[in-house]
Amino acid sequence: MKTPKTLFLLEIIENMAESTSKSVLVLHGPNLNLLGLREPNHYGKNTLADIDSLLAKRAKEANISLQSFQSNSEVELIQKLHSLADKKVDFIIINPAAFTHTSVALRDALSAIKVPFVEVHLSNIYARETFRHHSYFSDIAVGVISGLGAQGYLLALDYAIQTIAD
């Protein structure tokens, strides 16, 4: 039987495990909140909540902490990256969405915080309009996954898990 004292000790142990466990941040850029409704021919039928829950499940199995954050605002995405200065994050998975092709500011924020990241795109940006062929992120990313749909996020997470394992 778990006495109050045992429960208290269990809580301390859980908190210690949490504070020492590795952590991954998933950043989703503008319009990705519309996944499921938005151009399913390019982006598939999964909603963002579906993708985030697949990622959360995989992270839990691997005993790492995972946080997902979506914003339509460049400012909020940059501020999220700046906030990592005081919170330890070991790896970032980012789909900058349309900011891929426009945002020097978001690129600079990633360079500044020096956390390794994989760039993910649901669609194959190289098989689409030429303005999508240029990314401000690919040359500073550890790698790029483009065109594998929601699976791309899971592959990026598997890579992150292997890379940050002790």
Ligand code: DQA
């Ligand atoms: C995208 C591709 C971008 O060109 C587009 O602006 C997006 C989504 C993708 O996941 O395929 O919003 O990043």
